[in-house]
Amino acid sequence: MAPNPTSTGPDRRAKSATIHTALDESAALINAAHASVLAHVIEAKTANIHRDFDGFSALREWLVSTFDFHQQIASDLAAIARRSRKFTLLATAATSQAARIDPVAYAVRQLDKTPAMRLYAKTPYREAVPSPFDAQTVCATPEALIVQYCAHAPFKDLKAHLAEIEASLAESAELFEGLGEQSLQYLELSEQPNGMWTLNGQLSADTGALFAKMLATAVPPPRQDEADQDGDLPAAANRNAEALHQMLAAYGTSPDAPTRHGHTATLSLLCDLETLQGYDTGRTPTLEGRPISLAKARLLACEGSVIPMVYDYATGEVVELGRQERLPNTALRRKLEAEQPGGCAWHNCDRPIAWTEAHHIVHWADGGDTNADNLILLCRFHHGRIHTQKNKEHSILSTYCIN
Numbered sequence: 001m002a003p004n005p006t007s008t009g010p011d012r013r014a015k016s017a018t019i020h021t022a023l024d025e026s027a028a029l030i031n032a033a034h035a036s037v038l039a040h041v042i043e044a045k046t047a048n049i050h051r052d053f054d055g056f057s058a059l060r061e062w063l064v065s066t067f068d069f070h071q072q073i074a075s076d077l078a079a080i081a082r083r084s085r086k087f088t089l090l091a092t093a094a095t096s097q098a099a100r101i102d103p104v105a106y107a108v109r110q111l112d113k114t115p116a117m118r119l120y121a122k123t124p125y126r127e128a129v130p131s132p133f134d135a136q137t138v139c140a141t142p143e144a145l146i147v148q149y150c151a152h153a154p155f156k157d158l159k160a161h162l163a164e165i166e167a168s169l170a171e172s173a174e175l176f177e178g179l180g181e182q183s184l185q186y187l188e189l190s191e192q193p194n195g196m197w198t199l200n201g202q203l204s205a206d207t208g209a210l211f212a213k214m215l216a217t218a219v220p221p222p223r224q225d226e227a228d229q230d231g232d233l234p235a236a237a238n239r240n241a242e243a244l245h246q247m248l249a250a251y252g253t254s255p256d257a258p259t260r261h262g263h264t265a266t267l268s269l270l271c272d273l274e275t276l277q278g279y280d281t282g283r284t285p286t287l288e289g290r291p292i293s294l295a296k297a298r299l300l301a302c303e304g305s306v307i308p309m310v311y312d313y314a315t316g317e318v319v320e321l322g323r324q325e326r327l328p329n330t331a332l333r334r335k336l337e338a339e340q341p342g343g344c345a346w347h348n349c350d351r352p353i354a355w356t357e358a359h360h361i362v363h364w365a366d367g368g369d370t371n372a373d374n375l376i377l378l379c380r381f382h383h384g385r386i387h388t389q390k391n392k393e394h395s396i397l398s399t400y401c402i403n
Contacts, residue, residue, distance in 0.1 A: 031100055038077055039095045045081040076105035083108040086118060089143045090150065099150035103158050107146050110162045113186045116169045121146070218243035218354070245380070246355060271297050277366055328358050328370060336377055344379035351379035359383050 044050055045059060056062035059078035063069040069077070080101060084091035087108050094104040111121045121143040129145060131137040133152035139145040142165065149158040169184060187201035203211060271285035276297060285297035328336060337353050344351040356377035362368030378386065 041081045079105040103150040346382040
């Protein structure tokens with residue numbers, strides 16, 4: 001009879017012991033290697049090896065591109081190395097194998113989020129506190145106590161401990177002289193695998209109130225006739241996201257906005273003219289260096305927040321198509337708004353005039369003029385819908401839009 005695979009007989013116990021031993025040894029080797037690598041990365045960061053010899057400004061990209069490290073490992077190594085001077089105890093714990101690099105990386109990221117967290121971590125206790133994991137070990141500072149959590153606690157306990165610190169600081173911010181609410185605020189923006197972005201943060205009372213006021217101003221309150229068949233009005237969170245887009249687009253294209261390298265906060269679109277005109281060239285447009293679809297390229301080429309660098313593939317020369325050639329000036333925009341006061345021209349769309357973008361009926365890349373006869377105002381959603389219909393723009397305009 002074949003042995004029962006679910007039994008706990010001596011053969012399976014022996015196999016389990018062998019596997020456990022092999023995995024324990026492997027884990028020890030991996031953790032030792034991580035500690036050794038981290039020491040080298042900290043040394044490289046201190047000496048600017050990555051920047052001066054290999055031309056990388058970011059440690060993580062240097063580790064991945066030059067040495068083929070795993071993305072997450074490289075991210076953790078870089079996080080600790082960048083902050084090794086701020087949090088010397090945590091960095092030492094990681095390089096000495098007292099704690100793995102992943103909990104230490106999480107801890108330094110959390111502590112470095114706000115000035116208040118950084119100050120608290122380095123401020124000595126009035127009396128040293130014993131480690132909750134070893135009564136013989138005393139901790140002179142919160143950072144030393146966090147080292148103990150990194151070394152001995154499950155990750156969820158480390159996370160909870162740091163969250164408690166953050167919450168207590170928020171409740172007693174007045175105890176920090178010279179550090180007001182500004183020291184507790186933070187804003188994190190991260191890209192998701194699907195290309196969308198997550199926004200997380202905490203704002204001071206003044207900043208939050210100003211932000212809320214700007215969102216309410218950028219987006220008019222929903223009207224009752226916007227309710228769906230169940231009587232529900234559009235979700236405020238979705239309207240806030242649209243309002244944020246309108247605010248960013250308007251701010252980034254303002255001549256008064258801050259500049260970097262002579263440019264305001266605009267995105268760069270690179271595409272050759274034949275591809276943008278819809279010919280099957282086999283070439284792909286890029287936005288900020290990333291491939292995008294032709295439909296999205298044609299849509300973005302209409303927006304003021306995007307600077308299209310369109311070039312002639314045969315000669316390699318850039319075709320100069322500045323804002324004045326593809327976007328309506330102030331006078332033309334006012335004329336369009338006066339002729340189309342109801343907002344988006346799409347049939348039954350009630351998006352206000354402030355949400356609209358100028359769409360070329362004949363795309364400027366196809367030779368269309370930027371004048372009142374060739375422009376129509378559409379909200380961002382319907383502007384995108386027209387461009388995603390490939391070569392059906394004219395028929396869609398005549399079918400769905402106001403003439």
